[in-house]
Amino acid sequence: MIGREQRTRLGGGDSVIPRRIPLIATIMALVFCVFYARLFQLQLIQSDDLRQRSQRNYVRTIRLEAPRGDILDRMGRVLATTRPAFGVQVVPNDLREPELVFEALGMLIDRAPDSLREQVGTPRGRARFQPVRLAGDLSQDQRGRVESHLYALSGVFTDVRPRRYYVEGALGSHILGYIGEIQRGQLEKRRFADYRAGEVIGQAGVESLLESKLRGRAGGRNVVVDVAGRLLRQIEKIEPKRGGDVVLTLDRDLQRAAEEALMPEVLGERGKIGAVVALDVRTGDVLAMVSKPDYDPNAFAGGIDSETWEALTEDEWRPMQNRAIAGQYPPGSTYKAFVAAAALEEGLVPPGKKIFCPGHFRLGRRTYRCWKRAGHGWVDLHKALVQSCDVFFYETGLALGVDRLAFFARGFNLGRRSQIRLPHEQPGLIPTSAWKERRFSEPWMKGETVSVAIGQGFNLVTPLQLALSYAAIANGGKILRPRLVLRSSDVDGNVTLGPEPEILGTVPVSERHLATVRAALEGVVHEPGGTGGRSRVPGIRVAGKTGTAQVVGLQHTEGIEEDEITFRHRDHAWFAAFAPVETPEIAVAAIVEHGGHGGSAAGPVVQRVLAAYFGDTEDRPEDERIEASAQPARVARVPGGIDVRN
């Protein structure tokens, strides 16, 4: 079958084939040597590096957000805390019957199935394994319903995340601030170097101020994922650590009383617009600080929606602004206390000096009116303050001159930031002739001094400044730095006591003359004919001063009944006070924007704050109450509070 001639025997020496086989073997061996070398390189030399890269493939760290610390009032009552927020997620790939699941889930969490379907969309590839969060904050009911049906909802699971919760809603919102996702600009800053995109950070108020204390330490879970990103099992877990607590100087009840004082008397009516500041005159502690209108910081807790944000930022009354430190208003007649102190210190009003008030004051060709057209007749300094006689202060102010007046006003720390640790504080303005020259390149006019002497004109103060300067009148002339934080701890539990009470300076007025002013301010509230009678608190000696800040020139409102003046053109109402006169503890300043007269609009606001402050002492037996006011027991009772006797 096989031709013999074709069958060449291999053994004979004529064939080239056997001699070439070693060549082939050598080529193959060389190729294999390259392979061995490469295996050696990858598996023995680069193996550590490649093993790490393998680990980066399959180990994923899931961040566990840490709850923020609580913010408490001075009595340890919770103002801001963290609560669990329950959410629902789905893994699109694991939805066995998407239509049915959306339908059912929609009913369970009160959402339209269509919106759920839209949220999930139709992801492709790896995205199918990435959970989609359908809801972030279920009610207790919704959560219960979802969890009891989980067995039937393939691909659906619930989760828990910490969420900021402001227990009292809008109470103290301007102090507490709010939280929000860290912004791109912040991420670039060095002090936020250890923050990640998407992390929550204090964006305003104490939340931002004490971010380093309140922030917890995030934990994490290391999990094994496959190439699709599907979570397979957990390797390890580091529990997140809750942030430290912050104890504020605020008194929740006092804060609430101050807020309620600005609330509408009748339901449905617009509440008052304005601000209230209450300070401890011995320590500078901010006991209450209210700005109205305000906002509910809870709206920010889960990421604020653009609609709410726009409503807040575009509101003509600017609810986000803290009027207590950023609202600048002419002080009106509350300024007269400082003019009086200056005149006493300069010896311009020796005891017994009287000025006749005919109801108007003439300077050159212009006539300046006293608010009481009939005139006050002969008035001394005491009566001038008690009845807020304008003519007395026109004359006294002219005698002092604008620059001497400014010297004393600045001595009371007006026209200068109080150094409270809150952003956006405004400095106010105390004009001098040099200032006007600089600002307008015009010389100071005497008529302007007349306006300034009764707190109108260029003068601007913030409610906080006014409260501080009245605190200085009360405490014997000490300018205190306002204090917001009593105590704070960080994530590791290290407690830091708040800043010690700090005296920034002393007013350039002797105690003798301050006592004269104090007596007159007490008269404002307690004497017949005083403008501040609406601020009386039973059993407590209150001293204070009314003020009315003109919003537009008199010519616009002359002769019109108050009710008929456009709201925006109505005057601002001031009241600044301290109590008890014999051993002052608290100073309060309140402004009611467009409230009209100080005594009638702002006086009752201060009255309610003082009543709330002294309310509990009133119930106690007389001897204890006296002891309480003699010794600042209120402060000593506070955990971490510092007892300062000045």
Place this chain on the structure above:
Amino acid sequence: MFGIDRRLVQNFDWMLLGLIALLACMGIVNLYSATTAAGDPLSDEVRRQLFSLGLGTAAALVVAAIDYRHFERLALPAYLVAIGLLVLTLVIAPVTRGSQSWLFGGRFQPSELAKVAIVLAVSRYFLRNPPGETRQLRDLFWPVLIVAAPVGLIVAQRDLGVALLTLLIGGTYFALVRIPWKVWFGIAALGVAALAALWTFGLADYQKERILAVVDPGRDPLASGYQVNQSRIAIGSGGLTGTGYRRGTQTQLRFLPTQHTDFAFSVVAEEWGFLGSSAVLTLYGTLLLWGLVVARSSKDEFGALLAIGVVGCLFWPAALNVAMVLGLAPVIGVPLPLFSYGGSALVTTLALTGVLLNVSMRRYVF
């Protein structure tokens, strides 16, 4: 012609069969790890591969039983059929995944047959025209044409990986011819020119990307570089002793692409480490050397030529596959013979090793 001589049984090459069986079984063990999740029953792939192993073994025994000298008469018809099928494929086969190489509903790849046909045809040619007698380039006209015709048809199907493989297998025989060094240089220059032309005109962008990814795996880590990268990671994380059988994260979590077919060797390297991967490599080397020993000890030239062809059929895909897996060659879809998943490839490879068994057991018999 089917007469079974007692001496054939005596001379049966158990060592060769053992090497083949060992590699095929290791392939199945590896396939099990690559395709079957913990707790699951045997995957379909393992079942099918086991079936193909049985079928291939039977084929190998049948091929071994027929005296290889009869194959010479098969050479011409087989070659013509292969050419015919390749032409038919070009005309009627649908284009799948960029190439047009499957017939009969994707069950049969004529290029598989082409390899066998080339081995037979070139063996027959060199039997009649001893390779030692070639003196100049024109003496190589016919063998070059025998190889080039099917390669050209496969290139026309745009299946460049297989075309290259076929070219290399056919080229194995040219190690036997005796031509001057000058001519070798000429061929090399021609080859470089052909490659340059191919790069400029013949390759699609994705193919160029794959080639560039070998030089620089980082250039596009998510596309063409991805497979190379993940393979390198899998191999490297195996270290010396490996992560343990069925405990390779690259494999088990599917970061390694096409791990049961093209990247089966990466699975071995990850789970068994340097020890395992070099052991498999050594087994291959031993098998190939054994094949060359069979060629050397063959009773006649035809047996030697057949054996060299079979060694080429095993060596080139193995070398290309391992080079690709190790990131030394571009990603061309060449499976590792005997090891990778793929039924028809396993049957074909086993049948080819039947030829080696055939030649080996007849080395003393005539």
